[in-house]
Amino acid sequence: MTDVLWRDTGIPPKIFIFDARAIFPLGLWLFHWAWWTAGLAAGSILLLYLVQRTGMTPAACLRSLRVALLGKRRETRCNELQWRKRCRW
Numbered sequence: 001m002t003d004v005l006w007r008d009t010g011i012p013p014k015i016f017i018f019d020a021r022a023i024f025p026l027g028l029w030l031f032h033w034a035w036w037t038a039g040l041a042a043g044s045i046l047l048l049y050l051v052q053r054t055g056m057t058p059a060a061c062l063r064s065l066r067v068a069l070l071g072k073r074r075e076t077r078c079n080e081l082q083w084r085k086r087c088r089w
Contacts, residue, residue, distance in 0.1 A: 022048040
């Protein structure tokens with residue numbers, strides 16, 4: 001038998017069409033029944049679904065948001081004459 005059992009281990013787990021990480025806000029709502037936590041859970045599930053539709057993981061989305069907020073240059077020393085370009089890895 002030549003089945004490779006580990007070939008699907010890199011695929012993120014899903015529950016129906018949602019990423020399995022979207023279930024954690026539902027757990028928050030189950031422990032605190034209020035309208036604002038239901039809205040927070042629904043909003044975060046929608047946000048995580050939209051991030052998934054772009055083909056990014058939530059961690060990669062946070063990294064790209066951080067890069068967008070920091071700008072194109074980083075300071076290496078105290079004076080402004082020595083700037084270096086941002087590395088893209």
